Amino acid sequence: METLDLTADVFVAGGGPAATWAALHAARDGADVVLADKGYCGTSGATAAAGTGVWYVPPDPAAREAAMESREELGGRLADRRWAARVLDETYERVNELAVAARFPFPVGPDGRQLRNGLHGPEYLRRMRALVRRAGVRILDHSPVTELLADPSGAVAGAAGYQRHGRQDYRVRAGAVVLATGGCAFLSKALGCDVNTGDGALFAAEAGADLSGMEFSNAYGIAPEGTSVTKTAFYHFATFFRADGSVLEGASGVRRSPIARELLRGKVYCRLDRADEQSRAAMRLAQPNFFLAFDRMGIDPFAEKFPITLIAEGTVRGTGGIRIVSDDCATTVPGLYAAGDAATRELICGGFTGGGSHNAAWAMSSGTWAGRGAARYARSLGSRAHGRRTLALGEAGLRPGGQLGGDHREVIAAIQREVLPYDKNYLRHGNVLTPALASLDDIWTRLRTSLGGTGELSVRTRQAAAMAAHARWMYRSALARTETRGMAKRLDFRSQDPAQQHRLHTGGLDTVWVRPERTVVEAVS
Numbered sequence: 001m002e003t004l005d006l007t008a009d010v011f012v013a014g015g016g017p018a019a020t021w022a023a024l025h026a027a028r029d030g031a032d033v034v035l036a037d038k039g040y041c042g043t044s045g046a047t048a049a050a051g052t053g054v055w056y057v058p059p060d061p062a063a064r065e066a067a068m069e070s071r072e073e074l075g076g077r078l079a080d081r082r083w084a085a086r087v088l089d090e091t092y093e094r095v096n097e098l099a100v101a102a103r104f105p106f107p108v109g110p111d112g113r114q115l116r117n118g119l120h121g122p123e124y125l126r127r128m129r130a131l132v133r134r135a136g137v138r139i140l141d142h143s144p145v146t147e148l149l150a151d152p153s154g155a156v157a158g159a160a161g162y163q164r165h166g167r168q169d170y171r172v173r174a175g176a177v178v179l180a181t182g183g184c185a186f187l188s189k190a191l192g193c194d195v196n197t198g199d200g201a202l203f204a205a206e207a208g209a210d211l212s213g214m215e216f217s218n219a220y221g222i223a224p225e226g227t228s229v230t231k232t233a234f235y236h237f238a239t240f241f242r243a244d245g246s247v248l249e250g251a252s253g254v255r256r257s258p259i260a261r262e263l264l265r266g267k268v269y270c271r272l273d274r275a276d277e278q279s280r281a282a283m284r285l286a287q288p289n290f291f292l293a294f295d296r297m298g299i300d301p302f303a304e305k306f307p308i309t310l311i312a313e314g315t316v317r318g319t320g321g322i323r324i325v326s327d328d329c330a331t332t333v334p335g336l337y338a339a340g341d342a343a344t345r346e347l348i349c350g351g352f353t354g355g356g357s358h359n360a361a362w363a364m365s366s367g368t369w370a371g372r373g374a375a376r377y378a379r380s381l382g383s384r385a386h387g388r389r390t391l392a393l394g395e396a397g398l399r400p401g402g403q404l405g406g407d408h409r410e411v412i413a414a415i416q417r418e419v420l421p422y423d424k425n426y427l428r429h430g431n432v433l434t435p436a437l438a439s440l441d442d443i444w445t446r447l448r449t450s451l452g453g454t455g456e457l458s459v460r461t462r463q464a465a466a467m468a469a470h471a472r473w474m475y476r477s478a479l480a481r482t483e484t485r486g487m488a489k490r491l492d493f494r495s496q497d498p499a500q501q502h503r504l505h506t507g508g509l510d511t512v513w514v515r516p517e518r519t520v521v522e523a524v525s
């Protein structure tokens with residue numbers, strides 16, 4: 001079958017909040033934009049299936065100060081106040097734009113004012129799709145990107161992928177590319193994260209970009225057992241119990257280590273009995289989908305105990321991702337921009353996100369900046385933007401170095417055995433991380449030579465390669481941080497080491513490297 005060949009000024013990979021804000025702003029800046037989503041833009045990704053609290057803080061200096069301070073200690077003092085202030089400004093503007101121009105139906109509080117610090121995911125993404133289409137963006141649904149294209153100088157010059165419904169390969173030659181493919185949740189079945197396999201980070205690394213904060217990648221969300229709904233914030237109202245009915249002390253305030261330890265011994269139960277009537281009503285209003293699973297199971301979570309589990313969310317609610325090097329979210333590679341969970345969020349919350357709405361704010365702000373930056377870059381190329389000779393960059397999982405024969409399902413299961421168990425990835429210890437990394441290196445070597453395919457199979461094999469690359473950057477960085485900072489906790493190094501108050505950059509594919517960024521201490525002092 002023939003390849004679908006397109007050209008654009010800006011190509012956006014992804015279809016969630018970061019991608020749609022990027023596409024919208026690139027188009028508003030005059031760029032001809034193509035956006036390709038692995039799923040259906042408007043229902044795919046971590047936000048569309050859920051709903052998000054948003055870091056929406058009115059421009060009152062005291063409120064802004066408190067907002068910035070709230071995460072600095074938790075994040076291990078790796079955030080940068082200049083970036084936090086930029087994100088607060090941009091998010092305030094974008095959310096108000098949604099309220100006014102897009103008439104977003106924010107819930108109304110008892111005082112009659114709109115509650116703009118939360119967005120119902122399905123409604124949010126439905127409106128973003130409509131805005132993007134109205135701006136003239138061409139959307140390729142169900143069209144996973146499988147690799148980037150570069151010109152002979154190494155600048156990114158487009159992308160290629162596979163259209164599932166037409167069973168056809170496609171290629172888009174573009175002036176600039178925005179990677180907004182979300183984080184990596186290792187196919188753990190966390191709500192909305194089935195598409196989040198870290199593809200963008202693999203593409204970026206193949207183009208020569210690096211990553212930052214990959215040790216802050218072990219987010220685990222609490223979910224009622226047998227469900228995928230990981231809305232952890234509401235568990236602040238919970239009392240946790242052991243299987244024998246005794247209270248699990250130390251877990252309140254959603255402290256996950258005691259929960260993880262107890263889950264290794266047996267079941268853990270929970271009841272949201274600390275929520276008063278007013279909070280219960282507010283919770284239903286803010287996140288109706290949180291209650292769907294309970295309603296279906298016939299459980300009143302405020303009155304009855306229910307069993308819980310922890311589900312890995314990797315970099316979806318971690319802070320690691322592609323390193324960005326300028327205010328417009330450019331990477332180190334010319335023509336390549338990153339936004340949302342695909343990019344590092346250390347700039348605004350250091351080594352810890354969890355609840356608190358930073359990710360949603362980052363997705364809309366970084367998306368906006370990346371879209372504008374990409375449009376500007378494409379414009380600077382003039383007529384050269386689409387006519388460049390291109391080279392396809394995809395390797396692992398696409399063009400194996402040896403005899404084909406690997407099975408992506410076996411590879412994925414092997415990766416999951418190293419990254420999903422909380423006694424390996426949450427309760428981290430050098431004695432456990434070292435053999436896990438050795439096993440992942442081995443998996444990489446094997447998939448590098450034997451995994452590949454075409455069409456739909458290439459999507460699956462690339463997902464396996466992206467997950468393996470993610471896992472190796474994650475554990476190599478976790479081993480390099482010989483202290484406890486942010487969410488990068490080490491059982492063998494339990495305290496914070498002032499000499500390690502720096503970010504860790506990582507990268508490489510066949511050989512993974514990690515090195516400290518030495519400038520952060522000045523940036524936050």
Ligand SMILES: Cc1cc2nc3c(=O)[nH]c(=O)nc-3n(C[C@H](O)[C@H](O)[C@H](O)COP(=O)(O)OP(=O)(O)OC[C@H]3O[C@@H](n4cnc5c(N)ncnc54)[C@H](O)[C@@H]3O)c2cc1C
Pocket residue numbers: 013014015016017018019036037038039040041044045046047048050051052053054055143144145146180181182183190191192193195196197199200229230231313316317339340341342355356357358359360361363
């Ligand atoms: C249950 C849950 C609750 C959350 N609650 C909050 C909250 O309250 N506040 C908060 O700030 N954050 C929250 N988060 C995190 C938040 O959802 C994410 O930070 C946000 O969705 C990031 O947006 P994104 O556009 O970067 O990624 P996503 O929303 O994950 O979108 C990624 C998109 O990229 C597409 N894609 C992936 N790979 C490819 C490919 N190869 N080719 C083409 N397209 C691709 C996907 O189909 C998807 O459309 C929550 C996450 C979860 C899982």
